[in-house]
Amino acid sequence: MNLLFRLMAVLVAALAGRRVGLLDATRLSMRVWPTDLDxxxxxTNARYLSLMDLGRIDLMIRTGMAPLILKNRWQPVIGxxxxxFRRSLRPFQRFTLVSRVLCWDEKYVFMEHRMETAEGTAAVAVMQGAFIHRGTVVPxxxxxxxxxxxxxxxxxxxxxxxxREQPLPAAA
Structure with missing residues (x-):
């Protein structure tokens, strides 16, 4: 629930904002709120991933993918x-979330999210995502x-x- 207002703000800004190309980066200006703290x-570490979800939503809307996702009932998922993590983000600190598509293969899309501050990169993430339809990956x-x-x-x-090629660790 505590991301609801951020989600609404991202949706409104993305729908009203300029379209971007598939390989263009998008930027969301944010601030660390007390509900984000550990x-x-x-x-807190989990909040980084939650905010990166918002970056992907912004990217999907601004590239024009959102209507296709809804029309085709595709589910965007992270695999x-x-x-x-490079630097802590402190209470009320401003930062920019930069999101972009890096590349793709026959099955997955690879995206990058960076949280940037005036001091430099606070965190960077690479995500492997896919679109799923009826339990099957959409290439x-x-x-x-x-x-x-x-x-x-x-x-x-x-x-x-x-x-991508790194094997998963064996179960204990």
Missing amino acids: VNMHM AANVR PAAVLGALGVAVESPPMPDFVVAW
Whole structure:
């Protein structure tokens, strides 16, 4: 519930904002609120991921994907995330969430989210996402086709290749 007002603000701004290309970055200006804090009086780790959800919503609306998602009943889901925390975000501190699509393969879309402050990067995350329809992954090529975009994926960065191919640890 405590993200409801932020969600509404993102929806209104994205619908009223300018459209962006699929590979363009979007920026959301935010502030750390008391409800974002943990016992150490900085933004709690889970809140970073929740706010990154808002960045993806902004990106999907501003690229024109949102109507297709609704029309086709696709479910955007995250299958994996890798987050690096560099600096704490303090109470009432302003920051900018920068979201962008990095690349895609035959199944997944890889996105980056950065939380930037005047002092530098506070956190950076790489997300592996997909669109699901009736329990099946919708290939990114099909999503792009529905969007009317004929563009090839940028080369997959080496760090994404290494992360993607890293085996999962064995169960204890």
